[in-house]
Amino acid sequence: MADRAMIFAAQEYRDRLARLQAEMAAQGLGALLLTTPADVFYTTGFLTRFWESPARPWFVVVPPSGDPVAVIPAIGAELMGRTWLQDIRSWDAPDPHDDGVSLLAGVLAEHVPAKGRIGLPMGQETHLRMPLADYARLGAALAPRQLVDATACVQRVREVKSAAEVTKIREICAIAGRAFARVPDFVAEGRPLSAVFRDFQIALLTEGAEWVSYVAGGAGPDGYGDVISPAGPAPLRRGDVLMLDTGAVKDGYFCDFDRNFAIGPASDIAKRNHAALWQATEDTLAALRPGLRASDVHGLLCDSLRRHGATPSGGRLGHGLGVTLTEWPSFTPLDHTILRAGMVLTLEPGCVTAEGRIMVHEENILLHAEGAEILSPRAAFDLPEIAA
Amino acid sequence: MADRAMIFAAQEYRDRLARLQAEMAAQGLGALLLTTPADVFYTTGFLTRFWESPARPWFVVVPPSGDPVAVIPAIGAELMGRTWLQDIRSWDAPDPHDDGVSLLAGVLAEHVPAKGRIGLPMGQETHLRMPLADYARLGAALAPRQLVDATACVQRVREVKSAAEVTKIREICAIAGRAFARVPDFVAEGRPLSAVFRDFQIALLTEGAEWVSYVAGGAGPDGYGDVISPAGPAPLRRGDVLMLDTGAVKDGYFCDFDRNFAIGPASDIAKRNHAALWQATEDTLAALRPGLRASDVHGLLCDSLRRHGATPSGGRLGHGLGVTLTEWPSFTPLDHTILRAGMVLTLEPGCVTAEGRIMVHEENILLHAEGAEILSPRAAFDLPEIAA
Numbered sequence: 001m002a003d004r005a006m007i008f009a010a011q012e013y014r015d016r017l018a019r020l021q022a023e024m025a026a027q028g029l030g031a032l033l034l035t036t037p038a039d040v041f042y043t044t045g046f047l048t049r050f051w052e053s054p055a056r057p058w059f060v061v062v063p064p065s066g067d068p069v070a071v072i073p074a075i076g077a078e079l080m081g082r083t084w085l086q087d088i089r090s091w092d093a094p095d096p097h098d099d100g101v102s103l104l105a106g107v108l109a110e111h112v113p114a115k116g117r118i119g120l121p122m123g124q125e126t127h128l129r130m131p132l133a134d135y136a137r138l139g140a141a142l143a144p145r146q147l148v149d150a151t152a153c154v155q156r157v158r159e160v161k162s163a164a165e166v167t168k169i170r171e172i173c174a175i176a177g178r179a180f181a182r183v184p185d186f187v188a189e190g191r192p193l194s195a196v197f198r199d200f201q202i203a204l205l206t207e208g209a210e211w212v213s214y215v216a217g218g219a220g221p222d223g224y225g226d227v228i229s230p231a232g233p234a235p236l237r238r239g240d241v242l243m244l245d246t247g248a249v250k251d252g253y254f255c256d257f258d259r260n261f262a263i264g265p266a267s268d269i270a271k272r273n274h275a276a277l278w279q280a281t282e283d284t285l286a287a288l289r290p291g292l293r294a295s296d297v298h299g300l301l302c303d304s305l306r307r308h309g310a311t312p313s314g315g316r317l318g319h320g321l322g323v324t325l326t327e328w329p330s331f332t333p334l335d336h337t338i339l340r341a342g343m344v345l346t347l348e349p350g351c352v353t354a355e356g357r358i359m360v361h362e363e364n365i366l367l368h369a370e371g372a373e374i375l376s377p378r379a380a381f382d383l384p385e386i387a388a
Numbered sequence: 389m390a391d392r393a394m395i396f397a398a399q400e401y402r403d404r405l406a407r408l409q410a411e412m413a414a415q416g417l418g419a420l421l422l423t424t425p426a427d428v429f430y431t432t433g434f435l436t437r438f439w440e441s442p443a444r445p446w447f448v449v450v451p452p453s454g455d456p457v458a459v460i461p462a463i464g465a466e467l468m469g470r471t472w473l474q475d476i477r478s479w480d481a482p483d484p485h486d487d488g489v490s491l492l493a494g495v496l497a498e499h500v501p502a503k504g505r506i507g508l509p510m511g512q513e514t515h516l517r518m519p520l521a522d523y524a525r526l527g528a529a530l531a532p533r534q535l536v537d538a539t540a541c542v543q544r545v546r547e548v549k550s551a552a553e554v555t556k557i558r559e560i561c562a563i564a565g566r567a568f569a570r571v572p573d574f575v576a577e578g579r580p581l582s583a584v585f586r587d588f589q590i591a592l593l594t595e596g597a598e599w600v601s602y603v604a605g606g607a608g609p610d611g612y613g614d615v616i617s618p619a620g621p622a623p624l625r626r627g628d629v630l631m632l633d634t635g636a637v638k639d640g641y642f643c644d645f646d647r648n649f650a651i652g653p654a655s656d657i658a659k660r661n662h663a664a665l666w667q668a669t670e671d672t673l674a675a676l677r678p679g680l681r682a683s684d685v686h687g688l689l690c691d692s693l694r695r696h697g698a699t700p701s702g703g704r705l706g707h708g709l710g711v712t713l714t715e716w717p718s719f720t721p722l723d724h725t726i727l728r729a730g731m732v733l734t735l736e737p738g739c740v741t742a743e744g745r746i747m748v749h750e751e752n753i754l755l756h757a758e759g760a761e762i763l764s765p766r767a768a769f770d771l772p773e774i775a776a
Contacts, residue, residue: 036442038442047618048604048616048617048618049601049602049603049604049616049618050602050604050616052601052602052635052712052713053602053712053713053714054424054426054513054514054515054712054713054714055512055513055704055707055714055716055718074702074703075614075615075616075703076614076616078613078614078617079614079616079617082617092702092703092720094512094513094704094718094720094723095720095722096512096722096723097722099512120520121520122519122520122521122524123519123521124443124482124484124487124519125442125443125482125519126442126519126520127442127515127516127517127518127519127520128515128516128520129515130515131510131511131512131513131514131515132508132510132514132515132516132537133510133511133537133539136510149520149521151521194598197598198593198594198598201593201599201600202590202593202594205586205589205590205593206586206590210582210585210586210618210619211589211600211603212589212599212600213437213440214437214438214440214441215437215599216436216437216438225466226463226464226466226467227463228436228437228438228463228464228467229436229466229467229470230435230436230437230598231598247440314462314480315462315463315480316443316482319443324440324441324442325440325441325442326441326442326443328443330443330482332480332482332483334483334484334485335482335484
């Protein structure tokens with residue numbers, strides 16, 4: 001038998017399970033049904049890039065007491081068998097006649113009485129990773145049991161990270177920090193942005209990332225047009241501000257931070273905005289406390305940007321981080337989620353530097369009872385210049 | 389204005405649209421609602437790794453005539469504005485009160501009369517990438533319009549690749565082929581599998597992949613335990629068979645094939661099974677024709693494996709390929725999808741080599757009216773040996 005595929009000791013998963021079951025009890029749920037890579041990994045330790053194939057659904061059922069049950073395609077049974085889970089039911093997927101639906105319905109019916117309620121994440125930042133038609137069949141098979149929203153149940157548990165999780169996020173932040181330190185080795189005037197993206201991914205892997213899930217960036221005079229575009233063949237030019245952003249992964253945990261670089265001497269506009277972004281992050285880091293709301297953090301960042309002479313951009317200015325690139329809450333004026341000790345978050349102020357141009361800056365932090373600790377190697381105050 | 393982000397000329401997307409609208413007309417659909425990265429990319433050319441963030445839903449509405457409408461978060465409006473689409477509606481997501489639902493309902497109501505039907509993919513290999521609770525709200529807002537399954541409508545169009553798409557798949561297959569040729573440079577007895585996975589990803593990027601979406605593999609004496617596990621720290625040993633599998637990506641198109649290597653001299657078991665896998669692929673390549681069913685291909689592969697003295701493994705033995713790592717159909721005994729000229733497919737025979745051990749072999753092919761053309765650089769008949 002191969003070594004068990006755990007990432008963490010079994011006690012870590014038992015602690016998560018106890019917290020989930022406490023939330024379930026408070027909400028009167030007879031079971032929790034999980035279908036996404038993040039939720040399955042969080043409860044079991046089952047880690048595979050095979051999720052990239054949309055062909056097969058995967059299920060974890062969390063009962064009100066006792067251990068979770070995995071209901072999964074046979075191709076994953078060997079790997080799931082090396083996690084802490086004991087109860088693994090599998091079928092030969094994909095099966096066009098019944099792709100695990102009756103097997104799953106049977107497991108749920110074992111745990112949930114006919115008048116009971118089965119919770120699934122149905123709210124913001126969630127989706128159901130199984131075919132809608134199969135979900136309808138599942139609901140019919142389980143009736144009169146009700147399928148209800150359990151977003152809060154999952155989010156209140158996952159949003160508070162354990163010490164073991166923080167260690168993982170700290171490690172991938174350090175890896176990305178070393179990769180960012182190598183950017184001057186492969187960035188130069190005249191190099192296409194696409195080549196820079198490629199070399200940055202290689203640097204992340206070389207420094208210890210297992211997977212580069214996310215790379216984005218932009219480049220332009222005094223700022224960039226957007227922050228989600230793929231890289232094109234256009235070469236970097238003297239006077240550009242280059243931004244690179246990454247969600248690299250090790251042991252299933254993400255970092256998510258970016259860095260800016262000037263190609264040649266930085267313009268006054270770029271320097272001034274970079275300083276404002278850095279200061280807004282610094283001011284907000286000092287003010288962060290559990291009990292603040294996500295919307296308060298948005299206000300802190302915007303106020304500080306304005307105080308330092310910058311114009312805040314729209315959109316959210318930070319978010320949670322962990323087993324996905326982004327997690328709730330969102331630092332927007334509309335999200336009033338209460339910050340709690342143990343949350344890992346990003347501070348991501350952005351500002352408008354010119355017509356159609358923005359600059360952004362991002363750090364990853366851990367919220368303690370007494371305030372914020374920065375997990376990403378802090379950006380330099382001065383916008384780094386790469387000799388052109 | 390930056391260069392338009394198209395991947396293909398606008399005519400490519402107009403051709404796809406015409407084919408989708410013909411299917412929609414045949415099924416009496418008043419609109420098609422698409423939510424996944426693959427379907428949005430397919431209809432618009434909108435390509436970003438930002439999908440990695442689960443925070444925001446994205447929508448494309450295909451009307452029965454005229455161009456698609458993008459209903460997307462504001463953060464993506466700039467990039468979508470560089471595709472061929474003209475009608476782009478955006479909102480400031482994430483919005484906990486109304487995350488695009490009323491905007492989307494309005495667009496759908498513009499095109500679909502009250503007695504009309506709106507199609508979504510609801511069948512196998514699909515999922516809805518928006519919160520379930522928002523989907524329920526959308527359904528309520530659109531009533532009495534019906535939301536119905538449009539899986540076949542999308543699949544019959546996407547499964548037949550255009551010449552432009554085949555060019556992209558050919559290119560990424562060639563890139564992966566060059567990366568596989570470099571495996572002997574970084575594989576050796578004593579190297580941990582995790583280091584091999586890292587170096588293989590670097591080789592793929594160096595050879596021209598833009599993104600390494602998928603890497604998997606395994607190693608063991610005479611075969612491996614499974615094909616979806618992440619790499620562990622265990623070192624390669626003399627006598628191991630190493631398998632590496634990749635779904636690398638360029639311009640949004642995937643390859644998906646694997647290669648086997650012996651660490652030191654190959655055992656008779658490994659040689660014999662590799663030969664049988666190679667021959668089963670060769671025999672099936674020669675027999676493939678449009679009009680066969682997916683289940684027929686499964687039978688061809690199994691028959692040939694047995695004829696060459698090997699024991700077929702369970703699970704599917706190949707599948708479609710394109711804008712996701714795996715697409716329908718599945719080469720299983722249960723999938724009776726008819727093969728059509730223009731399909732890009734994988735042949736992926738697997739066999740049991742010993743108790744709990746398997747070997748797999750995979751090639752990517754294009755089906756023409758007169759037969760199959762191989763797109764991946766054909767594996768060598770002899771299992772390559774890496775000096776230990």
